[in-house]
Amino acid sequence: MPSIMIVDDETIFRKGIRLMITDMQSDWIVVDEAKDGAEALEKLEELQPDLIITDIKMPRIDGIQLQYIVKERYPHIACVVMSGYNDFQYARESLRLGAKDYLMKPFQREELYVLLAKLQEEWLMDKRTNQSHGMDQQVQNGMRQHVLAGLLTGSVHHGEAELLENVGIQFPHAYISCLIAKLDRDSVTDERYYQLNPSLFSIYIQQFIQESLDEYFKGYVFIHHETEVVALINHEQVASIHGDIEKLTNRIRKEIRVQSNFTLTFGLGSPAKDLESISKSYKEAGLALLYRLVIGGDRLLSNEIVAEMNMEKHDWHAADWHSLNQYVQEGDLANVQQQASLYVTKLCQEWKDPEIIHQQICKMLLHFYELAVNLAVVKQWLQNTDVKQVLVEIYSYSSSKELIERCQKLLGDLTICIGNRQKKMVTSxxxxxxxxxxxxxxxxxxxxxxxxxxxxxxxxxxxxxxxxxxxxxxxxxxxxxxxxxxxxxxxxxxxxxxxxxxxxxxxxxxxxxxxxxxxxxxxxxxxxxxxxxxxxxxxxx
Structure with a gap:
């Protein structure tokens, strides 16, 4: 029997639709309800309904964002959207995303019944088709993800064209440019970011960029790391590509800012002439993205843009960690958090070179690692990792907010470890x-x-x-x-x-x-x- 989940922030609408479907006396069953997209995503993994009927405007994750994420995670789940008269432009966006239909609020039960009868027929046909082809498609999608990631690391070469063809990857044009997108953490409140699974932002961003990219270019968009979305853009011309991609990213940033109330920063690498050069373009995009530390986010960063920046270096005296060091050893967690934030903020304001910012932070962390060694608390502090992994991780951050949060976490954990050991000293x-x-x-x-x-x-x-x-x-x-x-x-x-x-x-x-x-x-x-x-x-x- 086909199943439905109803998603609406108004209880009266959810209960009303459930009652309509029950009275319909069809094969459709309502498996659950959700008050917004975030709650729906929590339940989807377990329930896996065949259809979602969702409102457009809802808190936390709205209907548009929900569809982007469902399209990536659960492509077999169909969506129908509900909207008021003034929300028709959003309903149109939903149809572009693949929504089966939309219902204009308030709608009549006959209108719902006709729609569900049509969808039941489609569901039966899709079920027969998916039984024979669904698993093959799932395997191919997984293999495609691995091959795309291999292009970024340089492990897939031009001579392996057959491998790309087998997983459905084609680059018909002469050049490939790598574009990396990252969420600007300071554009999202902590409550919103941590209330949801952070990976949901990447899924939403991935689908949003893919939809926009398909209108202008041939290319592939995928999540490379949990917080990094990569686009491989295939194009014929080199001379105008930077301007064309800048127009594309400007449009994406504007629409995401309006629809979802957060911002993105893009890093763009130079065009690659062959598969082996894609990894170079990827590295260049990552390096360009690091300059978000210096000039802020919500923009496109590339070698050309960075080269035009005034990279005059400010005088910087030897880092003074006296206060921070004192607070860590005293177990003063509040002041440790404050001083760590001030230290990273000052570094980002004083220096115009991300590499030096990372170097200074790593030197500071090595100082505290030495302290942890002397106090025999390294294992309790770093748990299942080691200092090398921590330092490598620091170099991956291109957001001052992320650097501040990571330093606060590291130094806060060390402060707690030292405090716990000192408590044991109270006895004798x-x-x-x-x-x-x-x-x-x-x-x-x-x-x-x-x-x-x-x-x-x-x-x-x-x-x-x-x-x-x-x-x-x-x-x-x-x-x-x-x-x-x-x-x-x-x-x-x-x-x-x-x-x-x-x-x-x-x-x-x-x-x-x-x-x-x-x-x-x-x-x-x-x-x-x-x-x-x-x-x-x-x-x-």
Missing amino acids: PVEIVVRYVEEHYAESITLNTMAEIVYLSPSYLSSLFKSKQGQSFIDFLTEKRIEKAKLLLLHSDEKIQVISDSTGFTNIRHFNRVFKTIMNRTPSEFRDGKTIAVREPFKVK
Whole structure:
């Protein structure tokens, strides 16, 4: 039975349409309702209805945006749009996107019934066709995505024309230019960005650009990374291509700003003469896009435009991280976030070269990485990544807002890690050392190691430990190791060499010497005698 989801921000319309369909006594069933496009997308993955009946104007994700995303993610789902008289231009846009029809509010139930009867016939025909061809098309689409990505990395060459043909990729004209589109994060509120899945913005942008591109050029638009949409534009002329693409991107930016209330920045590479040169065009587009850091977004950036910029460099003194460093070590999260934002903002204002901005931020992060190493919190801080990956990631950002958010996250996490470790120090550094020795006596342990763990100097820890425990740290460590060795000698058949190794001694000769000094007998004599001498607290000679 064919299924329907109803999407409208007015409850009365949703309930009214559901009642009409129920009264129709047809095969159509209403599987669910949604109050806007965002809620609909949350439910689509599970429900997979055959038809969506959606209003045009709704909060968060409207009907137009919903159709763009559905067209990319669920091309088998049909759409019917509802609109008021004043929204007809939006309904026309929906029809251009492939909507099956539109209903002008308020509509009569007979009008809905005729439409659904027609769509049911189409659904039955499509179902029979898709059963034989649907999977093949899905596989081809996946392969096409991989081949397009391979063109960007240079792993697909001119001699592999048959591979392109097999997945439906054709470049009939002489040149190919790479265009990268990225959402301007500062044009979207945090609430809106994080309330939705950020990848939905890329899907919407991809479909929007593809629709616009198809009117003027031959080309392919795809999502290369979660936040990066790439267009490979095939064209015959070189002389006018920059101006033509600039007109296209200006139109796209204007329409997206009006319809969806956010902005895009484009990076454009130089025309490639063959498949091998596409990767060069892609790199050039990415480099041009980096200058969004310097001159802002909502524009087209290319080598030609960047070359015309005044790249005069300002004097920049050695970066001063004193305040930021102090707040991180003090666990002052609020001030860390503020200082990180100020630091990145100042860099972007003072420098006209994105490469130097990235370099300065990486130097700052390396400073804090060294601090994390010294405080033994690197693993807790970076979790499943490492500092190299972090630095590479920094170079991928071309938005000051993204850089600020990433630096705030990194330094905020480090601040929390240090704060958590310092909370443990509230009990007693000596207790932590004692517990550590109990658990790790078989490992290589030094006073310096313990000092780093409890954030004290070795000399101060040595003095504090002796005053609290009544013996030096080395005597305490040695006593613990000998106690473990005695238990193994008395209650196991392990060889003395094995016992020496398993209790933290560097070699058996050292073990024998220390054991005899403390117990007045060798390990072998102790094992044979089966007695333990009573003694005063010992001191290693």
